Structure formats: structure tokens, C-alpha cells
Amino acid sequence: MDSEEDVSARFLLQNVLQTEPPRSPVVRSEAQRRRQDALRSVRRSVGAVASPQVTLRHKLARRLQESVSRSPLPAKRSLLDRKQERPPLMDESISPRVLLKRIILTEAEASLVVTELPGQDEEGPSSTESSLHGNQQSLGGWTGLDLPDVSAETLPRVTRGLSRRRVPPAFNVTAFEMQLDHELGDEEEKTGEVSRDVSTGSGCLTLKTPFVDDSSERVGLKRRAANRKPVCVKAFDEAVQNRLENYESPMLPSAHTLGDSEWQKFSLSVSDATAPDITTDVIMCNTALYDLPVSMETPEDQVHGLDKKCLQPATDEEMVAEQEEEHESTWVQEGEGLKAQAEEPDIHMDELHVPTQREEEHDVMTEQEEEDPNLQTQEEEEETQGEEEEPNLQTHEEEEETQEEEPNLQTQDEEEETLGDEEEPNLQTHEEEEETQEEEPNLQTQEEEEETQGEEEEHDVMTEQEEEEPNLQTQEEEEEHDVMTEQEEEEPNFQTQEEEEETQGEEEPNLQTQEEEKEHDVQAQESYYHKEGEDSLNKIKSGETNECKTLQHQFEEEEPEMMKGEEPEDVSEEEEEGEMEIGHQAHLSEDGADCGLTADMRGYSMTPLRNERGMHFQRELDDDDDDAALSLPLRGEEEEEDALSEELSMKTPAFVRQKRNEAMATPTVLRDVIISPTPCVTKPRLQRKHPAASTRPGPALSKGYILNVFKHFTKTKVSGDVYPVVLDIVKKYFDRLSDDLETFAAHAKRRTIKREDVELLMRRQGFVTDSLPVNVLIENFLPLEYRKLLIPVATSGNKVVPHQRR
């Protein structure tokens, strides 16, 4: 009864109301009940005829038949006529349920209009519409008939039906009429049947038909509801208890998704206690890296900057021109103050020297700080500090370069020439660092000399240097001696060197602490000396030994950092360019901005040396333009020193190089690390990550997806390294799966894999059993959208979603 389907209970009831004469709702009273009982009894007692109830029932039955047989319209009209003045019952606002109830109540009392029975044979209204009308009429006409007839039996059903608020589709009148025809003989039966029919099958009697339908429907609904709720609840409870018992992890809201809620059986909350992220680890590591360069920067940068700048003008320029400039500026400023420190830390030895050196360094620092950030100032400082810086420079150089013996020597020579032996050794140290750490015995000797000289002059410095010396001596005994001799000659330089050394001492501890004490101890000293030497040489040129020293320190400081941040090329470059030192110094004099970081470093390292020398510095200045050229002459001058520095650099640079390498290893790309450590840290990480991600071959399920699912399923923490394994497993599984599916499809002589193939597979796998139908699994696991696609859902209008192709 399609058309009837559209007819809602409300509509029917309204019709009923319209047709029915207004009645006052009768409250169920005992009288009524009695009446109903009587009716029931009458109804059941087929034989009883005489009772008024029986007659009434007959009337009702006839009425039914009439309404059925007769054309609905006239009856309707008659009813309508009667119904015109409908009391507020007509209110449409009243719900059908209420209406029905009222009807039931009222009908009991209604004096049924007994119409002619014979019209019953008219089974005219066979059309749906007529049947509809008939239904309506039946509603109106039969309500009285039916209700009393049905009272006993149907009423409860009616009430039930009412409770369900559902009016079943109108029954096909023809069938009903047929029945009526058959039962005309038996009024009672008819009535009963009518009532029954009405109650059961006749669509006309919406009141009755619902009973069965409702019950059936209700049962169906109940079934669903029953199935759903208990499962969910139980699952929920179980999950809750499980969680409470087993997992203390915070329960995430279960309503992550419908899918999740469906998965209550398995996990209520997504224990997203994610495995420690690599990123966090990275970050942690990064922070460590940050700290190092940051802390190291100032002293190291200064030293390194000095040294490197001095030592590696050309290469540095290329490499780190920009960086160096920045670094230099920063370093110079820092270096000036921190040169002493930078120098020291570079060498590591400074721990011992720290107290003493610091004192001096502070002085130096102040001096340096006050001075312009330019290398020149540093160079000046270096000049004042002289030899101290030289060793620093040397050390820087050592750190920076280990390959350049000559420059160190040259620087040393230069130093000697200009500033004296100390410078040379310093330069040498620098050069050694820059060139080859191995070839700086001179530097070492210089350092020793410096140390000795320092001791003589400034015990503090000496102590530092001495401390450095032992470290150096261990590596460069021979060299040191040579250096010593040379250094002795350069007392002024030595003093400066001492200062440098002091600063270096200070720096060294810093460096040590920051970098690596062990490695740097010897190397630092060496490099330090080298740097100092170089720086001194540089400073000689620049006339700013102090600066040089500071620069050297900076360089030294920077070197380790630079070494970290700089590519190994820089190191080699630095080493190779002892000459560069000069240029670096020149750079230093020019604020070292010319070169990159390394260049600046070198420049700085150079300048201090030069400052001491004065001449050298100028040369360095000149060298700025021609780093190589300048460096060469300087080197020539500082050959002695260079040699010394080289010697020193022999040892320290290696050690420093280690630092450098370490520093450089991480962010090879980032010399800017010194300036901005953060990018250094991130870049290497990012770089590492990228290749990993890109290398994943072919179409692979996203790691994140698998990760997510797996974590959700496990409900416990999952370590990050699991996922490659899981991915691999899944891949293997997928291969097998696809093969199976293909086989199934082929077996069905199909070329497409259909859903049933997958279902069969799942059954074979044991996922789906008789007790665990597929749809249940679907509901459990799949998110809502997918569920809708897979499970046909009946929607209103007799539509099934998704569309079932039948």
C-alpha cells in the first residue's frame, strides 16, 4: 500500500476526527472496563445474541461491512456532516497518539450508527484510494465498531499500537472485503474476524493493524536496540575495567570517533602515550648542541675567529665570508673580552690556569672589550698582550689548520721579525694549526717559551702556559723547546702572549668545558700557541696584539666551534693558509669582515700576532687584499714561529681538529652555527630526516597511519622503531593478500576483486566466523563513512543506502 504508506497516523486520525462525531473523551472507568469486558465476553460468546452488547457488536460489524462495501465518500460525507462541528479534538496539534487514545476512549461509549449491513457486499472500494478512504472511514466508522469488538483483544493491541505511534499501512481492502464476504455468515466471526482482520491485516483499521505490525516492528526494533546497546555497554564496561585495572594511562575520550567507539571492545581510550618522538630527542640533542656552541661561541669564537681569520683568509672568505663577518663582529666584541678566555678554552688546559688566567684575562678582556670589535682593536690587544695572543693564535691556528706548517713557521718568523720570537711561535702555532697540526713544534716551543717567559714575567700567565705546556709538551716537547727559545726572544710578545695565554687559559677552560677537555688540552694549547703566534704575527701587522690575541682567542674559541660549524675544508684551509693568517690578520684589521668566519678567525688570529709585530699587521692588512700573498711573506717572517706554530699545531690542531670535526660534523652546512646555533642543530636533523623519508620506496602506507593504528590497538606505549618492522610485515601481508584475492576473483572467473572475495578471504583467515559476521567487524573497525558504504542501510522512503544493485 504505497499510497497508504504515505499516510501517517496523524493523517488518518485527523480523518477520523473529521468523520467522527465529536465526543467527549471518556475516561476509562470501571464502567468502561466492565463494558469492555462485557463486549469481550459478548464477542467471545458467539452464541449470545440477546445481550445488548451482542447486538451492539453486530451493529458494529455491520457498520464495518457497510463502510467497507459502501463507497467511502457518502459515508464519509455523512460522517463529515456529523463531524462538522468538531470540538477541539480536531486540533491537529494533538498528537496522533493522543487522538487515538481519545478515540478509543470515546468510541467505547459511542452510540454506533448502525448502517445497513448489506452494503457490505459492495467491495467497491478496492482501489487504494478508496481503500484509503475506506480506511479513513473505517477509522471513523469502525472505530466504534472495532473498538468495542476489539476491546478485549484489540485494545491492548491498540494501546500498544498507540504507544508505538505508528499507523500501519492501510490494508488492502479487497482482501478484507473478501474476508468479510466469507464471514458475512458469521457476524460474530466476522466481527471477530473483522476485528481480527482489522486488527491483524486490514489496513483500514489502522488501530488494529498496528498491533501485529507494531509488534513485529517493535520486535525488530527491539532486536536491534537490544543487540546494540548491551554489546556496547558491556564492551564499554569491560573496557573500562580493563583499563582501570591494566592501564593507568589516561583515558582519552572514548569518542574519538565512531570507529573508536565501535572499538570499545578493544580499546576505550586511545592510549596515545606515543613513543618518544625522535624529534624530541633531536630537539634534546639539539639543545645540547646549542648549548655547546653558544657557550663556546664567545670564547671559542673569539679565539677561533682570531685564529681562523688570521689563518684562513682566503679559504675562509670563500667558505664563510658572510659568516665570518658576522662572527667576527660578534666574536671580536666577544673575543676582545673573551679572547683571553677564548684562548684558554681552546687549549683546555686552562682549567688550571683559570684562576690565574682569568685575572689577567679579565684585564685583557676589559681591554679588549673596550676596544673596537674590529680586529684591529683585537690586534692592538694582541699587541699589548702580544705573545699571549700569539700562542692563542697559534693554538687557534693549530686548531684550525693542521696542514700548514709553513704558514705557521712563517707567522712565527714574522713574529720573530717584528715582535720577536714569541710572535713567531705564536704565529707558528697559528700556522701550525692552520696548516698541519703536526708541524708545529716551533709553536710548541714557542708556547713553552711563552710559558716560560710568561712565568718569568707573569706567573699567572706562565702557569697557564705551563699548564698548557705540559699538555703541549707531551705532544710537542721538541717543538716547544724551539718555541721557547724563540719565545724568549720575544719578551714583549711573550708578555702579550702571556696575557693571551692567560686569556687562553681562561678560554681554554671554557673551551674545554664546552668542547672536550681531553682532546683540546693539548691541542688547544698548541693551537693556542699557534694562534697566539699567528695572531701575534697578525697583530704585529695590525699593531694590535691584543686584538690579535683576543681575535686569536676568538678564533680559537671559534675554531672549535667553527670546526664544528665549519667544514673540514676550513680546517684544511686554515691550516693550509698560514699565510692566510696574515691575510686574516689583515682581515682582522679590517674587522675581519672580509673573510668568512674562518677567514675572520684567521684574521683575528693573525691580527693579534701582527699587532704585536706591527709590521706584520700591516702586512696583514695588505694581505687582506691578497690573503695568500700576505700570508706568504708573513709566513716567511714567521717561519720560525710558523715552525713553532706548526709544531704546536701538530699536536693541538689535531686535538682541536677533533673538536672542529665534531663541531663540523654536526652542522657541516652551518657555519652560522656560531652565530645562530639553532639553525645548525635543526638543519642537520632535517637533513637527516629528509633522506630517510624520501628513500621510502614505492607506494607505502604512510608511516603515520600505521603508527596511529598500531598505537591505538596496542593501547600501550609503542616505541618509534617499531614502525619499520610493522611496515615490513604489512607489506608482506599485503602481497599475500593481493595474491589471494586475485586467485579468488579468478576462480570466480572475474577480473575484478569484489567485496565478496575479500569476505571469503577473511573467512578463511578466521577473522570472520559464524559467530562473527562481517558486518559486525565492519561496524567495529571502520569509520563511519566507510561503514555506510559497506553496510546497506535502510533509510526512509524504502531506500537502501548504498544502492543495491539487484
Next chain:
Amino acid sequence: MSKKAPRAVLRSLMKKRSDTRIEPNADLMVQLNLLLVLHRLAEESRAKAFEEKSGTIRAHHVRAVAKKLLKSVRG
């Protein structure tokens, strides 16, 4: 945490022998299947991890379970 199932990837993985077609909803079923498998894998791994008194599931747990699991889901 309902994620969009990566259907495209699923299809590409399923279609190793290229000529075969896949019904639209079939890959959803495959998705379901995969979820089930992952679930089972997760359960087993978790059990194994608990065996080792480890609150966190580590790779070796998973690997140990994998072979047995793959065998069980043969079809």
C-alpha cells in the same frame, strides 16, 4: 583517531598484477582486513612486550610475533 584509510595506497598495493580491477568497496574491505591484522599484530606484540616486563612495545617484540602471525593469517 579515525583516519582516512589510505585507499589509494591500498589499491596500489593490491594491484600488483595490474590488470585486475578492484571494486570500489572492495578496498574498504581490504582496509578492514588490514585493520584486523594490525590489531592482531598489536595484541600479540603487546602480550610479548608484557612478557618482557616492558611497558613499551619495542621492535623486537613485534618482530618476534610477526612470523607466527603471518602464518596464521594465511588464507
